[in-house]
Amino acid sequence: MDRTSLGAAVAARGLGVAGPRGWTFRAVDVAAAPGDLVAVEGPSGSGRTCLLLTLTGRMRPTAGTAEVGGLPLPRRMAAVRRITALAQIAGVCEPEGALSVGEHLRERVLLCRRFTGGPRALFRPPAEAAERAEAALATVGLDPDALPAGPRTLARDLGRPESLRLSLALALIGGPRLIAVDDADLKLGPADRADAWALLRSVAASGPTVLAVCGEAPEDADAVVTTHGKETADAFAAAGRA
Amino acid sequence: MRSPRLAALELRKFGRGALPRAALVALLLLPLLYGALYLWSFWDPYGRLDKVPVALVNADRGATVDGKRLTAGDSIVDGLRDSRTFRWRETGAEEARKGLEDGTYYLSLTIPADFSRRIASSAGDSPETGALQVRTNDANNYIVGSISRTVFSEVRAAASRKASRSFYDRIFVSFSTLHGKTQEAAEGADKLGDGIGTARKGAGDLKDGLDKAAEGSGRLRSGVGELYGGAGKLDDASGRLADGAGKVAAGTRKLADRVNGAAASPDARYVKEHAREIGEDARKVAAEARTLRRHLDDLPSAATTAKLARGSAAGAEVLGDSYAELCERAAEPPAFCPKLRKALFAARQSALGARELDTLVQNRNGELDAFPAKLDALRSGAEKLRDKAPTLASEIDAAVRDVNALDSGAHRVADGAGKLHDGAGKLRDGLGTASKGAAGLDDGLGKLRDGADRLQGGMVKLSDGSSKLAGGLHDGAKRIPDYGKDERDARTGVMADPVGLASRATHKAPNYGTGFAPYFIPLSLWVGAMVAYMLFPPLNRRALAAGAPAWRTALAGWLPVVAVGVLQAAALLAVLCWGLGLHLARAAGTIGFLCLVTASFAAIVQWLNARFGPAGRILVLMLLMLQLTSAGGTYPVQTSPGFFNALHPFLPMSYVVDGLRHLITGGDPAAVWRACAVLAAFAAGALALTAWTARRRQVWTVRDLHPELSL
Numbered sequence: 032m033d034r035t036s037l038g039a040a041v042a043a044r045g046l047g048v049a050g051p052r053g054w055t056f057r058a059v060d061v062a063a064a065p066g067d068l069v070a071v072e073g074p075s076g077s078g079r080t081c082l083l084l085t086l087t088g089r090m091r092p093t094a095g096t097a098e099v100g101g102l103p104l105p106r107r108m109a110a111v112r113r114i115t116a117l118a119q120i121a122g123v124c125e126p127e128g129a130l131s132v133g134e135h136l137r138e139r140v141l142l143c144r145r146f147t148g149g150p151r152a153l154f155r156p157p158a159e160a161a162e163r164a165e166a167a168l169a170t171v172g173l174d175p176d177a178l179p180a181g182p183r184t185l186a187r188d189l190g191r192p193e194s195l196r197l198s199l200a201l202a203l204i205g206g207p208r209l210i211a212v213d214d215a216d217l218k219l220g221p222a223d224r225a226d227a228w229a230l231l232r233s234v235a236a237s238g239p240t241v242l243a244v245c246g247e248a249p250e251d252a253d254a255v256v257t258t259h260g261k262e263t264a265d266a267f268a269a270a271g272r273a
Numbered sequence: 274m275r276s277p278r279l280a281a282l283e284l285r286k287f288g289r290g291a292l293p294r295a296a297l298v299a300l301l302l303l304p305l306l307y308g309a310l311y312l313w314s315f316w317d318p319y320g321r322l323d324k325v326p327v328a329l330v331n332a333d334r335g336a337t338v339d340g341k342r343l344t345a346g347d348s349i350v351d352g353l354r355d356s357r358t359f360r361w362r363e364t365g366a367e368e369a370r371k372g373l374e375d376g377t378y379y380l381s382l383t384i385p386a387d388f389s390r391r392i393a394s395s396a397g398d399s400p401e402t403g404a405l406q407v408r409t410n411d412a413n414n415y416i417v418g419s420i421s422r423t424v425f426s427e428v429r430a431a432a433s434r435k436a437s438r439s440f441y442d443r444i445f446v447s448f449s450t451l452h453g454k455t456q457e458a459a460e461g462a463d464k465l466g467d468g469i470g471t472a473r474k475g476a477g478d479l480k481d482g483l484d485k486a487a488e489g490s491g492r493l494r495s496g497v498g499e500l501y502g503g504a505g506k507l508d509d510a511s512g513r514l515a516d517g518a519g520k521v522a523a524g525t526r527k528l529a530d531r532v533n534g535a536a537a538s539p540d541a542r543y544v545k546e547h548a549r550e551i552g553e554d555a556r557k558v559a560a561e562a563r564t565l566r567r568h569l570d571d572l573p574s575a576a577t578t579a580k581l582a583r584g585s586a587a588g589a590e591v592l593g594d595s596y597a598e599l600c601e602r603a604a605e606p607p608a609f610c611p612k613l614r615k616a617l618f619a620a621r622q623s624a625l626g627a628r629e630l631d632t633l634v635q636n637r638n639g640e641l642d643a644f645p646a647k648l649d650a651l652r653s654g655a656e657k658l659r660d661k662a663p664t665l666a667s668e669i670d671a672a673v674r675d676v677n678a679l680d681s682g683a684h685r686v687a688d689g690a691g692k693l694h695d696g697a698g699k700l701r702d703g704l705g706t707a708s709k710g711a712a713g714l715d716d717g718l719g720k721l722r723d724g725a726d727r728l729q730g731g732m733v734k735l736s737d738g739s740s741k742l743a744g745g746l747h748d749g750a751k752r753i754p755d756y757g758k759d760e761r762d763a764r765t766g767v768m769a770d771p772v773g774l775a776s777r778a779t780h781k782a783p784n785y786g787t788g789f790a791p792y793f794i795p796l797s798l799w800v801g802a803m804v805a806y807m808l809f810p811p812l813n814r815r816a817l818a819a820g821a822p823a824w825r826t827a828l829a830g831w832l833p834v835v836a837v838g839v840l841q842a843a844a845l846l847a848v849l850c851w852g853l854g855l856h857l858a859r860a861a862g863t864i865g866f867l868c869l870v871t872a873s874f875a876a877i878v879q880w881l882n883a884r885f886g887p888a889g890r891i892l893v894l895m896l897l898m899l900q901l902t903s904a905g906g907t908y909p910v911q912t913s914p915g916f917f918n919a920l921h922p923f924l925p926m927s928y929v930v931d932g933l934r935h936l937i938t939g940g941d942p943a944a945v946w947r948a949c950a951v952l953a954a955f956a957a958g959a960l961a962l963t964a965w966t967a968r969r970r971q972v973w974t975v976r977d978l979h980p981e982l983s984l
Binding site for chain 1: 286973
């Protein structure tokens with residue numbers, strides 16, 4: 032079953048993405064084993080989000096090579112997308128404030144591909160989608176009934192930690208081997224930040240490899256990838272040339 | 274069926290909070306602003322033209338025609354006021370001009386001072402057209418100018434119609450008079466024909482009579498000729514008779530002298546001696562008497578003269594009758610009468626002569642009858658004398674007595690023969706005159722008959738000619754129209770307005786609003802879809818991020834807007850039908866069609882927004898303007914420049930307008946089916962493109978994350 036499938040190994044060398052105004056990030060190396068919690072560290076605007084999108088097959092790399100779960104990028108981008116999921120990523124994938132937690136879960140279930148996982152999936156009973164949602168909620172430790180308005184609590188009424196949990200739960204419903212989380216520690220106090228990392232660690236422990244962007248990498252991260260801002264990258268390049 | 278449930282979740286967002294709900298309601302009502310509000314303001318402008326103030330200047334002074342007062346201007350004013358085409362304000366010329374200039378009046382109609390006079394001139398010697406003057410001011414309103422041209426062409430036609438009707442009516446009345454007079458002429462010609470027929474018959478009778486007269490006169494002429502010839506012979510014979518009788522008398526005188534001398538002389542010897550001479554003389558006498566007798570037989574018989582007398586009398590009588598009939602009884606005696614009269618006179622003369630001759634021949638008191646017997650006796654006496662001459666001497670005395678008796682008898686015969694000869698001469702002369710007269714009569718009658726013949730020929734021609742004349746006049750009278758009042762009215766009506774315009778609009782739109790609803794409904798639905806995609810995301814970001822199937826993403830973004838669009842269409846249609854009174858020829862069809870329109874428009878707008886992002890909204894607006902200008906919703910698209918005609922078949926709104934027209938005002942549903950097919954194709958095509966876009970947009974670019982433009 033997908034849930035029990037192993038996380039995807041991530042390996043990248045010299046990865047870079049160029050935008051209309053030059054390199055967003057450049058010369059990034061990643062090496063992560065399945066089930067690792069990878070912290071992506073760097074200042075805001077240093078191309079962290081783009082790196083997440085690139086490693087999940089959702090952005091075409093301009094330079095370098097990468098392999099996710101044994102699938103080469105950018106050649107197998109579509110396949111990589113299927114085994115990866117995005118949790119919260121600003122401007123790309125965020126919970127809709129006007130929808131409730133229950134509606135988000137329902138929506139995510141509806142968005143799942145019907146025929147993933149081979150012919151066996153055809154015979155999967157429909158109820159299993161709900162079961163997967165339950166399991167995902169259990170993994171992230173979110174109990175909708177404990178929320179102020181139960182499952183009808185609107186996403187915009189959720190606190191930052193609950194919002195993160197919800198995003199992770201939604202991502203987990205697709206049964207991904209790699210989950211990308213943006214701004215994992217943004218606007219969190221030290222305690223909440225520790226909780227967040229613990230949450231991410233537990234998600235990683237449940238199977239999928241977790242890529243988490245943060246301002247500052249925790250000590251227990253399995254791997255740390257550092258992105259540098261544009262200037263840094265340019266400086267890097269200049270240094271390399273020199 | 275996951276897409277509808279996703280769409281339902283999309284819609285559910287608008288149930289959260291007052292502002293989203295208000296936005297959704299505004300979105301539903303937005304098409305009303307574009308469709309209903311506009312159509313409401315222009316719903317029936319042509320039905321409310323009587324609210325448009327216009328100036329009416331009636332300067333017409335009127336005219337007098339055939340003693341009747343004609344005020345054509347007033348009747349036009351009355352007609353205009355009744356017609357309620359505009360709000361007519363009767364003003365003076367100066368005020369009208371000023372009002373038109375400053376916008377008080379949208380136009381001014383002036384009936385000129387000589388309008389009636391010009392109308393009346395149509396029946397006079399120098400016809401002139403009456404002219405109405407219309408002034409408009411496009412600075413006030415352009416449309417009123419073009420409307421007024423239509424209205425006034427009606428007014429002008431009505432006024433012309435009225436004027437020409439009275440004109441034609443007068444013509445028809447003249448025709449009727451002409452018809453009556455021609456009818457009278459035809460009847461006169463009929464009577465003339467009858468009279469000529471009678472004359473022709475009389476001429477025939479005249480000719481027959483003259484034929485008979487000529488025949489009679491011919492017979493008379495030949496009779497008189499014969500008579501004349503007979504009289505000549507009679508004269509000759511009587512001459513010879515007289516001569517003979519004279520000679521006989523002379524002989525008998527000599528005989529008597531000698532006998533008396535002999536008898537007186539006692540010389541019997543002398544008688545004896547001269548007995549042979551006496552016997553010789555007696556033999557001569559006997560011979561002469563025989564000759565005379567023979568001559569006497571040559572005289573015409575009494576039967577011949579009687580026949581002659583009868584014939585000439587009959588001829589004269591016939592001629593007399595003819596004369597009486599032709600000349601005396603006729604009202605106007607023909608020119609030949611005097612000649613005929615002369616001929617008649619001659620005929621009567623000859624008849625008289627013939628009778629005298631007859632009378633003469635008939636015995637002349639028995640003298641002539643006794644004549645041959647006496648001659649016979651003379652001869653036998655002479656023969657006796659001849660025989661008895663030898664014994665004469667003895668019988669001298671007796672002989673002397675006999676000779677004296679013979680002598681006196683011979684003298685009396687000679688006298689009678691002389692008288693006869695005289696009479697025969699007179700008869701011959703008379704008959705000569707009669708013969709000449711009879712010849713003249715016959716010639717005259719011949720000429721008369723020729724004349725009568727020609728007269729009859731002329732009469733036949735006259736009769737033929739007069740019957741042709743009468744026939745022609747009757748035909749002519751039949752062809753000249755003679756109409757009664759009703760018929761005249763009907764005909765003048767047609768002639769005054771011979772070309773009617775049977776304008777029958779199939780599937781007529783009752784007002785301006787109905788006519789333009791097919792244009793404004795798709796406009797408002799397009800705007801509705803355009804604004805809907807400002808509130809709804811064309812593609813759900815979470816779906817893109819989750820890598821959901823592209824079709825499902827596309828449908829999930831399309832269906833909520835289709836649902837909103839259907840509600841928009843329902844609201845619009847409800848307001849148009851129940852609020853403004855739009856009548857739908859095919860209500861159910863229109864509702865279904867509008868759903869398809871909404872679906873198609875939503876798909877197109879969705880794709881443009883999904884594919885081009887913020888720039889797509891501008892493209893949607895551009896596409897709207899292109900469709901509005903090329904759909905042919907107001908003027909036919911053929912009146913637009915070639916650019917719009919080229920664009921027309923490639924844009925969906927062209928088909929929507931076409932289809933809606935046939936649904937709202939009725940008509941051939943083929944256009945609707947074609948529009949359905951085109952719209953379905955556009956919807957399917959746009960959805961396919963959207964799905965393709967959804968698939969592409971599962972891969973982000975740096976530009977997506979940091980857009981250079983946002984609307």
